[in-house]
Every structure is written in structure tokens, then in C-alpha cells.
Amino acid sequence: MLLKFRLQNSRSVRDIQELTLLSGPDGGFGVPLRSGCSGAPGPSHASVAQGSAGSSRTAGSSSSDNTAGALRVSPLCGVFGPTAAGKSTILRALSTMRSLAVSGSDVHDATQRFEPFQLDPAARLLPTRFEIEFLLDGVRYVYGCAYKRDEIAGEWLHATDRDRRRVWFERDRTGIRCLPEARLDHLAAACPSAVTLLSLGADVEHPWLAPIAAWLFGIRTVRLAPGTRLAGGLAHLSDRWSEQLTLLVSHADLGVVGVERDLLRLVHAGRSGSVPLGGWAESDGTIAWLDLLAALLPMLERGGVLLVDDLDAAVHPDLAAEALRLLRDRDLNPARAQLVFTARTPFGPGSDGLPVLDPEQIWYVAKDSDGATVLSRAPSATQLGPGDLARELWLARQPK
Incomplete structure (x- = not known):
């Protein structure tokens, strides 16, 4: 599960900003930490010096967090703010982080x-x-x-279990330092300066690095483009999630009473009975919501992190709220998927x-004086409330 994300010097972000999904003692899902092997798939009793480029280069280190026992992690995180405040920058940075790790290209x-x-x-x-x-797997x-x-210019990977923290590798312009049993020296020597070691490890299926890259690969971005993927979305859901989809659309106040699985059409209640309609007849908001469900429902079973920009621009708040509740339900979200x-x-x-x-699931962005x-x-x-912009424009036209 995603715990924290930090970014610096990216688009509208200059200074270090941190987004956290860690919850208080009564929030989120409890996820236990493994004990004794710091995530290594091989031998676990090697020691490494703790001084490092990664921990000193980047603020917001996790060393102060109490990792004993279980962590409480939220399945939801909403970033709110006005237009051009930097909301999309946060999600774009997460998507770029994924790209930097999964393959050389x-x-x-x-x-x-x-x-x-x-x-x-x-x-x-x-x-x-x-x-x-x-x-990942308790580490x-x-x-x-x-x-x-x-x-x-730099790259680092650390692992912490219930007992200790270990530096798997740290790389900068001067070279690389890594755990001896990780056997990364030859891989690092072959790694071009413009490619991450993690992505190279994924390409060659390195037993230590490939699972880390695979988790990052599970970060998915969904762009809600009304009208473009209705048929594909329903086809994706028609077999495994047909009952859940029918239940959701029937209770969403859309005038829909079911799903016709064979032709992938929504069934509407009419004066003369139920009538199946094609995607061309559905509203943009309905199609966007179905598009969201097409990405979200399978993740409830397999897990992962879903990124959605401008959720309220494409999906009605009431429909979006129903989708968010799916993630919060411990029984409906056994794989602990996150949005x-x-x-x-x-x-x-x-x-x-x-x-x-919950309050801890809400973040705000704004621009500072710089x-x-x-x-x-x-x-x-300084954010404008309802009607504030109209009043500001009216006052600006008045004589000084």
C-alpha cells in the first residue's frame, strides 16, 4: 500500500511537499509489518553502514515513524484546490515516478x-x-x-521491517553502494547514466528489484474521458463484476435498471417497459462514472493505486461518493486498493x-507568494468562495 509520496522541484512545486496516507489509530486499514528479514528475498543477516546519500538528500525521512506492529493506512486521499493551484502536478509526479521505475524506455x-x-x-x-x-508483503x-x-542524478532504495532498516542500494554520480548479497554490482556497472537501476532490474527480472518495480507498475492513471470507453469498460466488467455493476447502476438514480451483458448496453425503465440503449444515448456523466467503475472494481480484488484527476469535473459528486465508499469498505476492498x-x-x-x-484523507493545495x-x-x-469572483470583478470595474 502507498504510505507517503514526496516531491521537489517539479512543475509548480519548488520546495519539498509530502502527501501521506498514514492514518491515526482509528482510521484506515491495519497492515502488519513483517519481522526479521527487511524485505530481502535472499539471506537476511548482512549488515550495511547506515550513512547515506538517499536519506541525507531528501527531507521527510521515515526514520521517525514508529514501524513496530501494524500501520494504519488510508485507502483514500483527495487533493483539493482551485484551478492552477497544482493539484494535477501531484498526480503527474506520481505517474512520472512510476515511469522512472518500470522499464528503461x-x-x-x-x-x-x-x-x-x-x-x-x-x-x-x-x-x-x-x-x-x-x-509490500509486510516490508x-x-x-x-x-x-x-x-x-x-541520484537513486536509493531502503527497506524497513519490524526490527531494523537496511539500505539496499544508494547511487549518485560518484558510484553505487549496495548490500553485498543483493549482487547489484554487475548490474550497476551496466546501468546507463540516464536509466534507473530499478528499471534495469525490472528488465532483467532481478529477484530483489523486479518485485519493487512491479508494485510501482501497479500505480494506474485513469483519465475520465466521457463517451470514449463505455463499451470497453462494460466488456471488461461483464463477466466477473456483472452483479455488482447491475446493483450499482440500479441504485444510482440514473434511470437504469440493469445491464444487457451480450450487447453491452444499459437497460432503462420506460413507459412501455425496459429498453436497452447504446452508449450514444447515455449522458457523459453516466459514461464517465462507468469508466471509473471499470478501473476501480477489478482493483478491489487485486489491489494497487489508482490516480484520477479532476474527479468532480467528470462524475457527479453523489456518484463519486458511492465509488469512494467501495474503497472504504473492509469487506468490499479485501486487497486494500487505494485511490x-x-x-x-x-x-x-x-x-x-x-x-x-475523513479529515485525514483531505489535502489542500494553494500557491504561495512566490x-x-x-x-x-x-x-x-485566500481561496475564493461561492460568488467571490463575481464580486471581485464587479468591484474592479468601479471608479477609484
């Missing part, structure tokens, strides 16, 4: 899109830094990467009067 494409903070001349000379913390991993165009999304404002209470999101995105738990006092 993806790394090349990602470094070509090097986009440092442009409003500070000094930032343009510095690398972009990403660091992600996640839990807490920290993977980080610093890059510029066509260059990986990180952006929207303009937090959703209000649902039809049952209960909040859709034009840089800041991520926080509290909304910015």
Missing part, C-alpha cells in the same frame, strides 16, 4: 519531460526529486530518484448524512 521518456520549477532561476539548475514509501520500502534531462484523486472542493455529506472522507504550490491540511484563506 519509460525512464528515457520521463527524463525527457524534465520540468523544474520555472519561477526561480536557481531551481531550473537543480534536479527534480521524487520519493515514495510503500508497504516498508522507501524508493527515491533525482533526475535531470537525460540524467539520473488518490483531485477535485475542486471536498464532497459534502452523502445521502445518509455521513461524511464521504507562485509555488504548497500542500497542507488546511484550506488557504
Whole structure:
């Protein structure tokens, strides 16, 4: 499960910003930590010096977190804020982190899109830094990467179980330091300067690195484009999730009473009875919601992290709230799938009067006086409320 994500010097983000999905003692899902082997698939009793480039380069280290016992991790994280505040930058950074880790060709494409903070001349000379913390098979991993165009300036991978933290490898311009039993020396010697060691390990199916890259590969981005994937989405769901899909659409106040599986059409209640309609007859909002379900329902079974930008722009808040509740249900989400999304404002209470999101699942973005995105738990006092923009425009036209 995704625990934390940090980014620095990426698009509208200049300073280090951290997004966390760790919950309080009563929130989220409890996920136990493994004991005794620090995630290594091989021998577990090697020691490595702890001083390092990765932990010193990047703020927000996990060393202060209490990793004993179980962690409480949220399945949901919403990032809210006005237009151009930097919401999409957070998700884009997560998607780029995935590209930097999963294959050599993806790394090349990602470094070509090097986009440092442009409003500070000094930032343009510095690398972009990403660091992600996640839990896999009871081990807490920290993977980080610093890059510029066509260059990986730094890379690090640490593992922490219930007993101790170990540095799997750390790489910078001067070389690489790694656990002897990981046998990464030959792989590192063959790694080009513009490719991450993790992606190379995935390409050659290295027993230590390939599972880490595979987890990162499970971070998926869904772009809700109404009208473009209705048939494909329903085809994907028609066999395994037909009952769940029928139940959801029947209770969503869409006028839909079922799903015709063979022709992939929604069945509507009409004056003369039930009538199946093709995708061309459905509203854009209905199609966008089905598109979201097509990505979300399978993840409830296999796990992973789903990224959705501008959720409230394509899906009605009431329908979005129903999708979010699927993730919060411990029985419906046995694989502990997670959703990180952006929207303009937090959703209000649902039809049952209960909040859709807990306070710890809500983050806000705003621009500071230097034009840089800041991520926080509290909304910015300078954000415009309903009708504020119209009043500002009216006042601007008045004589001074």
C-alpha cells in the first residue's frame, strides 16, 4: 500500500511537499509489518553502514515513524484546490515516478519531460526529486530518484521491517553502494547514466528489484474521458463484476435498471417497459462514472493505486461518493486498493448524512507568494468562495 509520496522541484512545486496516507489509530486499514528479514528475498543477516546519500538528500525521512506492529493506512486521499493551484502536478509526479521505475524506455521518456520549477532561476539548475514509501508483503520500502534531462542524478532504495532498516542500494554520480548479497554490482556497472537501476532490474527480472518495480507498475492513471470507453469498460466488467455493476447502476438514480451483458448496453425503465440503449444515448456523466467503475472494481480484488484527476469535473459528486465508499469498505476492498484523486472542493455529506472522507484523507493545495504550490491540511484563506469572483470583478470595474 502507498504510505507517503514526496516531491521537489517539479512543475509548480519548488520546495519539498509530502502527501501521506498514514492514518491515526482509528482510521484506515491495519497492515502488519513483517519481522526479521527487511524485505530481502535472499539471506537476511548482512549488515550495511547506515550513512547515506538517499536519506541525507531528501527531507521527510521515515526514520521517525514508529514501524513496530501494524500501520494504519488510508485507502483514500483527495487533493483539493482551485484551478492552477497544482493539484494535477501531484498526480503527474506520481505517474512520472512510476515511469522512472518500470522499464528503461519509460525512464528515457520521463527524463525527457524534465520540468523544474520555472519561477526561480536557481531551481531550473537543480534536479527534480521524487520519493515514495510503500508497504509490500509486510516490508516498508522507501524508493527515491533525482533526475535531470537525460540524467539520473541520484537513486536509493531502503527497506524497513519490524526490527531494523537496511539500505539496499544508494547511487549518485560518484558510484553505487549496495548490500553485498543483493549482487547489484554487475548490474550497476551496466546501468546507463540516464536509466534507473530499478528499471534495469525490472528488465532483467532481478529477484530483489523486479518485485519493487512491479508494485510501482501497479500505480494506474485513469483519465475520465466521457463517451470514449463505455463499451470497453462494460466488456471488461461483464463477466466477473456483472452483479455488482447491475446493483450499482440500479441504485444510482440514473434511470437504469440493469445491464444487457451480450450487447453491452444499459437497460432503462420506460413507459412501455425496459429498453436497452447504446452508449450514444447515455449522458457523459453516466459514461464517465462507468469508466471509473471499470478501473476501480477489478482493483478491489487485486489491489494497487489508482490516480484520477479532476474527479468532480467528470462524475457527479453523489456518484463519486458511492465509488469512494467501495474503497472504504473492509469487506468490499479485501486487497486494500487505494485511490488518490483531485477535485475542486471536498464532497459534502452523502445521502445518509455521513461524511464521504475523513479529515485525514483531505489535502489542500494553494500557491504561495512566490507562485509555488504548497500542500497542507488546511484550506488557504485566500481561496475564493461561492460568488467571490463575481464580486471581485464587479468591484474592479468601479471608479477609484
